[in-house]
Amino acid sequence: MVGSLSEIKDKIISTEKTSKITSAMRMVQSAKLVKSEQAAKAYQVYASKVRQITTDLLKSELTATSGATNPMLASRPVKTTGYIVITSDKGLVGGYNAKILKAVMEIIKEHHEDGQEDYTIIAIGGIGADFFKSRGMNVAFELRGLADQPSFEDVGRIISKSIDMYQAELIDQLYVCYNHHVNSLTSQVRVQQMLPLSDLVAEEASDDMEAGFELEPNREVILEQLLPQYAESLIYGAIVDAKTAEHAAGMTAMQTATDNATNVINDLTIQYNRARQAAITQEITEIVAGANALE
Known part of the structure; x- marks a missing residue:
């Protein structure tokens, strides 16, 4: 699960960088x-x-x-x-x-x-x-x-x-x-x-x-x-x-690319939060199970 969270986070960071590039290119094209x-x-x-x-x-x-x-x-x-x-x-x-x-x-x-x-x-x-x-x-x-x-x-x-x-x-x-x-x-x-x-x-x-x-x-x-x-x-x-x-x-084209990148970031963020929530739930379940075993 940690590896999955790490992969999703890396994808978010990469997409954010792409979004910044396409946004800057859109501004350049707008000036032109x-x-x-x-x-x-x-x-x-x-x-x-x-x-x-x-x-x-x-x-x-x-x-x-x-x-x-x-x-x-x-x-x-x-x-x-x-x-x-x-x-x-x-x-x-x-x-x-x-x-x-x-x-x-x-x-x-x-x-x-x-x-x-x-x-x-x-x-x-x-x-x-x-x-x-x-x-x-x-x-x-x-x-x-x-x-x-x-x-x-x-x-x-x-x-x-x-x-x-x-x-x-x-x-x-x-x-x-x-x-x-x-x-x-x-x-x-x-x-x-x-x-x-x-x-x-x-x-x-x-x-x-x-x-x-x-x-x-x-x-x-x-x-x-x-x-x-x-x-x-x-x-x-x-x-x-x-x-x-x-x-x-x-x-x-650059505006469309920026919008698409924003949508991808939003989807990845939801996936990341769900995966993180699942990991926390799993950890709590294991702690509770361990405590019950000691009783």
């Missing part, structure tokens, strides 16, 4: 989440301005009945599709990675198993890169060790490569697959088309561009530089969004 949400809000201000400028410059092309002529806007026959898949570099984030990887595998199975249309994957995050490589899937580029609050410089290279692949017609469509942050408890899988640009609508354009503005050097040259930058900003925004969802998932 706050910073990521602030970064996401700051990005939205920039993104809305870039979108407005781009829409204003493209108003005449967006309203044209003949369709877009700019290669960043015009659709072409799809031979190869590119997928930017955003996962984390490490675990301890609950079902964050499983959800997005399952969605990507379903898309590939649905659209690419017949061999009529090829695909390539650009993996951001070690979990996704290892997952696809272990299955022999085509991973063109990968990026690991992304910062908790990534700057554009951190991801600019792989984003530029993605845009360059589209402009060089190595891919004919580009999608970003990631977990969209809804709140600290919820995220949604998103598969968002980035190229060709299809989310711009003429109704959002202002009338100021038709009020006599002169563009230098000219509209076409400006759009040649602006449209790739706009596409890059959309991809960067998805990465920031995914990182926010990752921190929220990590915080939730």
Whole structure:
């Protein structure tokens, strides 16, 4: 019985240590989440301005009945599709990675198993890169060790490569697959088309561009530089969004682990008290039995 009590006590101490670790990790993830949400809000201000400028410059092309002529806007026959898949570099984030990887595998199975249309994957995050490589899937580029609050410089290279692949017609469509942050408890899988640009609508354009503005050097040259930058900003925004969802998932996972540890400690404490009570009862019984034997 003493050995049993000792084992239960050791389990309680071990679980308490685990609970302290997961609680500390939850606080760290919570701090990261706050910073990521602030970064996401700051990005939205920039993104809305870039979108407005781009829409204003493209108003005449967006309203044209003949369709877009700019290669960043015009659709072409799809031979190869590119997928930017955003996962984390490490675990301890609950079902964050499983959800997005399952969605990507379903898309590939649905659209690419017949061999009529090829695909390539650009993996951001070690979990996704290892997952696809272990299955022999085509991973063109990968990026690991992304910062908790990534700057554009951190991801600019792989984003530029993605845009360059589209402009060089190595891919004919580009999608970003990631977990969209809804709140600290919820995220949604998103598969968002980035190229060709299809989310711009003429109704959002202002009338100021038709009020006599002169563009230098000219509209076409400006759009040649602006449209790739706009596409890059959309991809960067998805990465920031995914990182926010990752921190929220990590915080939730660590909170769940802490709660589970607390429940285990409570159950072990009850077991310990019952075992201790049984041991005391046994000792009293033996004392009483010995005393009766002397009479």
